[in-house]
Amino acid sequence: MLICPERRMEMYKLGQYIYLESPVHRLDPRVKLIAVIALSIIILHVNFVGLIVASAVALAISLFACLSLGLVLKTLRPVLPFFFCLFLLYIFFTPGRPLPPFPIGPLQISYEGLNFGMLQVWKFLLLVVAASIMTMTTTQSEITMGLERLLRPIRFTGISSHDIAMLVSLALRFMPTLLDEMNNISQAQLARGANFNPRTISGKIRAIAYLAVPLAVNIFRRCDELVDAMEARGYQQGHRTYLRELVLSRSDYCLIAAIIVLVVVVVV
Amino acid sequence: MIRVNNLTYSYEKGRSTALKGLDLHIGEGEYIAVIGPNGCGKTTLIRHFNALLIPSAGEVRVDEFSTRDSKSLLEIRRRVGMAFQNADNQIVGMSVEEDVAFGPGNLGLPAVEVRQRVDQALAMVGLTGMRTRPPHTLSGGQKQLLALAGLLAMEPKIIVLDEPTASLDPEGKKKVLTLLQKLNRQGMGIIHVTHSMDEASLAQRVLVMDQGELIADGRPDDILSRVEWLKSLGLAPPHITELMWHLQQGGEDVSTSIFTTAAAVEEITALLVRLRSSTNAYLPRKADGDV
Numbered sequence: 001m002l003i004c005p006e007r008r009m010e011m012y013k014l015g016q017y018i019y020l021e022s023p024v025h026r027l028d029p030r031v032k033l034i035a036v037i038a039l040s041i042i043i044l045h046v047n048f049v050g051l052i053v054a055s056a057v058a059l060a061i062s063l064f065a066c067l068s069l070g071l072v073l074k075t076l077r078p079v080l081p082f083f084f085c086l087f088l089l090y091i092f093f094t095p096g097r098p099l100p101p102f103p104i105g106p107l108q109i110s111y112e113g114l115n116f117g118m119l120q121v122w123k124f125l126l127l128v129v130a131a132s133i134m135t136m137t138t139t140q141s142e143i144t145m146g147l148e149r150l151l152r153p154i155r156f157t158g159i160s161s162h163d164i165a166m167l168v169s170l171a172l173r174f175m176p177t178l179l180d181e182m183n184n185i186s187q188a189q190l191a192r193g194a195n196f197n198p199r200t201i202s203g204k205i206r207a208i209a210y211l212a213v214p215l216a217v218n219i220f221r222r223c224d225e226l227v228d229a230m231e232a233r234g235y236q237q238g239h240r241t242y243l244r245e246l247v248l249s250r251s252d253y254c255l256i257a258a259i260i261v262l263v264v265v266v267v268v
Numbered sequence: 269m270i271r272v273n274n275l276t277y278s279y280e281k282g283r284s285t286a287l288k289g290l291d292l293h294i295g296e297g298e299y300i301a302v303i304g305p306n307g308c309g310k311t312t313l314i315r316h317f318n319a320l321l322i323p324s325a326g327e328v329r330v331d332e333f334s335t336r337d338s339k340s341l342l343e344i345r346r347r348v349g350m351a352f353q354n355a356d357n358q359i360v361g362m363s364v365e366e367d368v369a370f371g372p373g374n375l376g377l378p379a380v381e382v383r384q385r386v387d388q389a390l391a392m393v394g395l396t397g398m399r400t401r402p403p404h405t406l407s408g409g410q411k412q413l414l415a416l417a418g419l420l421a422m423e424p425k426i427i428v429l430d431e432p433t434a435s436l437d438p439e440g441k442k443k444v445l446t447l448l449q450k451l452n453r454q455g456m457g458i459i460h461v462t463h464s465m466d467e468a469s470l471a472q473r474v475l476v477m478d479q480g481e482l483i484a485d486g487r488p489d490d491i492l493s494r495v496e497w498l499k500s501l502g503l504a505p506p507h508i509t510e511l512m513w514h515l516q517q518g519g520e521d522v523s524t525s526i527f528t529t530a531a532a533v534e535e536i537t538a539l540l541v542r543l544r545s546s547t548n549a550y551l552p553r554k555a556d557g558d559v
Contacts, residue, residue: 141362166360173362176404222357229358232318232350233418234342234374243369243386245379 017139024065024137028252029146031259032134038259039130042266043123050266051122058129065137075132076125083121090117144169149246162240170226178219185214269426269457270294270317270348274326277312286312288480289326294459296425299452301468301488302461304477305502310461313477314428317459318348346375349419349427353434355411364406364414365390365399371422389421393447409440416447426457433467445470465492465506469527476501493524508532515539 024032043054062072094113135143148165155161186196189210196207248256272292278285286309294300302310315321316328319335330347333340352358361367365386372382390396393413398406406414412432419427429448433441445467452458460471468474474491476484478501484491492498495513498505505513512526512535522539526532 139362141366144362169362170360173360173403176402177356180404225352225354225357226360228315228320229352230360230370232320232345232352233371234345234422235370236342236374239376240373241376241379241382242373243366243379243382 016136018067018071018136020066020137022064022066022137024061024133027137027255028246028248029138029142030150030246030248031252031255032138033143033146033150034256035259036130036134038263040127041263043126045266048119051119051126055122055126058126058133062129062133065133067133067136071136072129072132075136076128079125079128083124086124087117087121090120140172141169144172145242145244145246160237163237166235174222178215181218182211182215185218186211269296269298269331271329272316272326273328275313275316275323275328276325277316277321278324285324286480287316290482292475292482292485294426294457297452297455297457299448299458299470299472300460300475301471301473302459302475302477303463303465303468303503308477309480310477311430312480314350314430314459314461317426317428318350319344320350342375346422347425349422349424351412351415351419351427351429351432353431355408355415355432358415358418359403359411362402363399364395364401364403367403367414368417368421371418375422385421385423389417392420392451393417394443407440409436409443412436412440412444413447416444420451424456426459427451428459428461430461431463432460433462433464463503465498465504465509466527468492469506488527489525492527495524 039054039058043051046054059069062069091109091113092107094110094116096110096112099109099111099114138146144165147168148161151161151164186194190196194207194210195203196210198204198207270293272290272294275287275290275292276285277287290313302314304310312321316323316335317330319328319330319341322336328335330344333344335344359367360370368386368389369382372385377385386399387396390399393416395410395413395417398410403411403414416427416432433444436444448458448460449470458471460467462468469488469492471488474484474486474488475482476491492505492509495505495510504510506527508529508531509524509526512522512524512532515522515536516524520539521542522535526535
């Protein structure tokens with residue numbers, strides 16, 4: 001029986017890391033990255049039955065991670081309108097036997113379209129769920145480190161995996177800083193009478209320019225300073241070390257092997 | 269430690285020179301303040317100390333390494349740590365401890381040693397309790413302390429700071445300055461570029477720059493007490509020194525080599541005692557019965 005630690009009721013941002021002690025949290029980030037990639041490959045090759053099995057597995061993993069179903073499903077909310085549009089496209093534009101009472105005029109929904117649309121949208125939603133489970137159980141720095149280790153074999157192309165990891169971690173590090181800055185700029189512009197809710201299209205474009213231009217200028221200035229600071233702290237291309245070293249345990253190896261076998265079985 | 273020979277630098281060829289033939293020697297463990305009006309070349313000068321800038325002419329050596337030699341770059345940057353005014357743009361890690369680990373990681377140290385240095389550096393600046401916080405949730409003062417911890421984890425011989433207190437509140441300023449003094453007592457060299465003469469008075473040696481030249485180099489007592497000269501350069505002497513200077517101008521016998529309130533109180537008290545005793549000498553002593 002899995003015992004989940006009690007969690008204080010807090011507002012979590014969607015998909016944000018939630019600090020908990022669970023077997024899924026403890027997994028090596030590389031295993032989780034491989035699992036998400038594997039899932040996206042498997043999903044392309046399965047039918048309804050396979051999809052139900054995959055969904056059940058995802059559900060089981062979220063239980064093991066002590067994440068409530070509601071919390072996981074909530075992460076789907078922002079993508080729902082997009083997938084709904086996708087669903088409409090599938091059902092209206094897939095040729096096949098018409099579903100009564102259609103066709104109405106030029107409008108037609110086919111059995112095949114309904115079938116296919118549901119399958120596709122379910123697949124996409126499952127992918128989003130899988131990615132959310134990963135980001136909720138893995139810190140950003142763990143993901144970055146896992147990425148760095150997984151990408152090490154690309155050394156032969158002349159690209160250093162350390163550089164890519166640095167790139168990702170800098171982007172994540174500066175996201176909140178730039179958001180703050182954008183708020184500052186928009187407030188400064190509002191204080192000087194800028195209108196951010198104009199009615200005309202040209203006005204809307206101008207409103208974006210009011211924000212984007214100073215923000216872009218600030219980003220360049222920040223970059224200059226950041227480069228100096230990084231150089232001053234001895235950053236060079238090539239090898240570097242980290243605070244933590246990722247070590248795969250025996251169970252991590254078993255899981256990776258199992259995932260690979262599963263992918264091969266499904267695909268072949 | 270750092271030896272500067274005839275250093276000349278211009279940002280663009282043929283344009284006006286930012287530094288004009290500077291000569292300077294900085295010993296180990298010195299606490300130096302660099303002052304001067306905006307655009308005098310202080311920032312340009314200190315950027316030569318860890319090879320962020322390479323001289324157009326002349327030479328800068330850190331120990332036995334020339335900053336021109338790109339092979340010794342990492343060695344120079346390990347010895348000379350540098351922090352800039354805006355701490356926010358120096359923080360690269362996604363958490364406090366990861367940011368401190370950036371420098372040691374660049375040196376290629378094994379994870380165990382990186383961990384040890386990170387713990388040490390965080391304890392030194394007093395941020396141990398915030399090790400897992402994301403940097404954007406820190407206050408301005410804490411960010412500056414974090415930037416300093418990032419330098420300390422490289423175990424440099426000297427740290428160079430470009431206006432580290434410029435955007436801090438008084439509490440944050442005090443913390444940073446106290447830390448600098450503590451580090452210096454432990455033998456670390458400090459070069460502190462500042463606009464605040466109060467901060468400069470904490471140093472053992474003050475360098476004054478103007479228009480790309482080093483125009484004075486001496487003890488804070490000698491330099492910061494030249495009130496009129498500092499004003500002519502567009503610099504503001506410490507308020508307390510200016511007060512003493514005004515008293516002196518008014519014909520009182522006081523020193524202007526005074527940079528702290530405590531020293532000023534002592535000097536003024538001494539002055540009052542002298543005044544009282546001299547006044548008493550002229551006035552007839554009050555008789556008991558007089559009303």
